[in-house]
Amino acid sequence: MSAMPVDLVRINAELGRSAPALVDWALGLGQPAIVTTNFRPFEAVILHLVTRVRPDVPVVWMDNGYNTEATYRLVDEVTRLLKLNLHIYLPRRSRAHREAVDGATPALDDPRHQAFTEEVKLEPFARALRETAPKVWFTALRATDTAVRAQMEPVSINPDGLIKVAPLLHWSSKDLYEYCETHSLPNNFDYVDPTKGEDNRECGLHLAH
Secondary structure (H helix, E strand, C coil): CCCCCCCHHHHHHHHCCCHHHHHHHHHHCCCCEEEEECCCCCHHHHHHHHHCCCCCCEEEEECCCCCCHHHHHHHHHHHHHHCCEEEEECCCCCHHHHHHHHCCCCCCCCCCHHHHHHHHHHHHHHHHHHHHCCCEEECCCCCCCCHHHHCCCCEEECCCCCEEECCCCCCCHHHHHHHHHHCCCCCCCCCCCCCCCCCCCCCCCCCCC
């Protein structure tokens, strides 16, 4: 990564509030890129923003097996609509296998919850990074999501050199809603993440990166 210096302070100052400009800049680096998505509410926005510039960008989804029926229907609808190059990463064990052996999803205060999160989200994500080998990672995280994310900048560099780009970091729900309306993008609010429990809990992908 040393061959591609990035002036984070300048980029964040000049482009940090313009999602299209951030996407154009990041893809303009000419490096392998991915977009991660969990198909939560308003996820079509980041997918539309990036694929309008690079239609074939790999879209990485860690399907934990616990999504709602509405979420799975949204996945198919958005994939068709935007012609996504969707890469689905599943846990090593199916939900049925895991529940037969370990029982229901452990509560947030259960000591087993971290191992559950590792199995259904973090390990598939690590596998996705190994297989897609990106230099640029687009994510739809927003400053209002969690305390950790409130401290982030739109562009950052992980310790491993991966450039993380969050074009929607400073967007409000109203901004996202209006973008969906303007571009006739589907949405779905029947979404649950079993690794979080509540909306403002950090999922793990963005901790210590």
